Amino acid sequence: GQQLNQSPQSMFIQEGEDVSMNCTSSSIFNTWLWYKQDPGEGPVLLIALYKAGELTSNGRLTAQFGITRKDSFLNISASIPSDVGIYFCAGPSNSGYALNFGKGTSLLVTP
Amino acid sequence: NAGVMQNPRHLVRRRGQEARLRCSPMKGHSHVYWYRQLPEEGLKFMVYLQKENIIDESGMPKERFSAEFPKEGPSILRIQQVVRGDSAAYFCASSLLGDGNTEAFFGQGTRLTVV
Numbered sequence: 603g604q605q606l607n608q609s610p611q612s613m614f615i616q617e618g619e620d621v622s623m624n625c626t627s628s629s630i631f632n633t634w635l636w637y638k639q640d641p642g643e644g645p646v647l648l649i650a651l652y653k654a655g656e657l658t659s660n661g662r663l664t665a666q667f668g669i670t671r672k673d674s675f676l677n678i679s680a681s682i683p684s685d686v687g688i689y690f691c692a693g694p695s696n697s698g699y700a701l702n703f704g705k706g707t708s709l710l711v712t713p
Numbered sequence: 714n715a716g717v718m719q720n721p722r723h724l725v726r727r728r729g730q731e732a733r734l735r736c737s738p739m740k741g742h743s744h745v746y747w748y749r750q751l752p753e754e755g756l757k758f759m760v761y762l763q764k765e766n767i768i769d770e771s772g773m774p775k776e777r778f779s780a781e782f783p784k785e786g787p788s789i790l791r792i793q794q795v796v797r798g799d800s801a802a803y804f805c806a807s808s809l810l811g812d813g814n815t816e817a818f819f820g821q822g823t824r825l826t827v828v
Contacts, residue, residue: 606755635816644717644804644819645756690755699769700746701806701817703755 608691608704616712621678623707625691634667634674635692635701645690649676681711718787719805719820726795726827734790734823738807745788746817747773747780750802762788763811795827 605628615621625634633652637645649660651667651674658665664677678685688706695702718737726732738745743764748756758772762782773780777795782788792799802824806817 637819642824644719644821647816647818650816695758697761697769697771699761699811700748700758700772701756702758703748705753705755 606691606693606702606704608689608707610707611705612708612710614710614712615681617682619681621681621685621709622675623677623689623709624673624675625704626673627693628672630671631693632671633694634665636663636665636674636676637690637692637703639688639690639706641687648689678709681709683711683713685709686711717805717807717818717820719803719823721823722821724823724825726825728796728827729794732792732795732799732825732827734792734803734805734825735787736790736805736807736820737787738805739818742807742809742818744808744811745782746806746808747788747790748804748806748819750804750822752801756804759790761811768811792825795825797827800825800827 608625635650636648639645649658649665654671655669656667662679666675688708690706691704692701720735745762747759750756760773760780761769765784777793779791802822804819804822806819808815808817
């Protein structure tokens with residue numbers, strides 16, 4: 603099946619720093635989705651990417667759909683404590699119906 | 714609240730009991746997905762349903778687990794004779810279209826603990 607590899611597994615940074623994380627796939631995707639999950643909550647969609655090379659921003663978040671269609675990047679600028687959480691990348695499964703998720707990048711931000 | 718609604722938020726069951734998890738999709742969405750999340754893991758697809766139809770249950774264990782999405786009412790994920798290994802967070806998602814290229818919106822999940 604498809605493999606989604608996220609890195610880094612965890613990050614521990616200071617408030618104000620920029621953050622970068624990425625996701626690679628064993629197969630080509632037509633869509634990349636980035637979600638954030640707060641403790642005890644469900645994943646919340648941050649950014650959706652639909653085109654190779656696409657660069658999309660949502661406030662301090664910027665995500666890019668890699669040219670090879672096998673990777674994607676998420677950047678967070680000027681991090682704040684409420685950015686704490688787990689960030690997941692996701693893409694369509696082989697069946698075409700559901701999503702495959704990476705294992706997540708856990709972000710901790712100290713004031 | 715027009716989001717995906719799941720209940721209960723927390724559920725405790727003794728081994729051998731049944732667990733029933735409910736999910737009401739976003740208004741206008743007729744595609745429902747169930748995912749399971751173990752601690753320190755990403756979400757794993759279980760089943761995809763449309764109204765009154767199971768479309769893909771390839772991620773669901775063959776025994777003890779079943780799902781339905783009736784014409785009226787919420788989608789139900791049912792786990793019979795629960796075991797400790799069923800303890801996990803179960804998330805429901807809904808989408809406007811039935812393909813993985815469409816944004817899916819998740820509920821807050823039901824955290825099942827089997828004691």
